[in-house]
Amino acid sequence: MRSRKRKVGLAVAAILVGLWVLAPLIWMADMTIMTEREIHTRPPNPVPINATLNNYYYVFNAAAALAERQTAGEGSFARSAVYFLPQIATEIPSALGNSVLVALSMVVINVIGATMA
Numbered sequence: 001m002r003s004r005k006r007k008v009g010l011a012v013a014a015i016l017v018g019l020w021v022l023a024p025l026i027w028m029a030d031m032t033i034m035t036e037r038e039i040h041t042r043p044p045n046p047v048p049i050n051a052t053l054n055n056y057y058y059v060f061n062a063a064a065a066l067a068e069r070q071t072a073g074e075g076s077f078a079r080s081a082v083y084f085l086p087q088i089a090t091e092i093p094s095a096l097g098n099s100v101l102v103a104l105s106m107v108v109i110n111v112i113g114a115t116m117a
Contacts, residue, residue, distance in 0.1 A: 032056070062090040 027046070031039055032055055034048040058065040 059092055062092060066090065 030046065030048060033051045033053060035050055035052060038045060038048055038050065
């Protein structure tokens with residue numbers, strides 16, 4: 001009887017620790033599909049009401065998004081979806097490409113080194 005209680009207690013503890021670790025990752029992934037208005041609401045809504053993938057478009061096409069922001073009229077500027085997009089965002093695609101190149105190079109080097117061992 002005691003070992004069954006112990007197993008159930010360990011399972012419950014493992015589930016709680018797993019939720020504790022995964023909750024911030026789920027929250028971050030959730031925020032990537034929220035609009036800026038939903039991100040800034042108080043209290044925060046854990047589930048996006050108006051889910052959109054435009055944030056990904058704006059990151060990977062930052063130059064077009066910044067041009068849209070600059071050509072937007074003064075009245076629409078504050079309502080624009082790209083209001084928060086900084087100039088540095090234009091460098092994200094090349095930085096991502098560099099990271100992939102370095103990661104693949106390290107994989108190849110490690111595979112070659114491991115096969116020699």
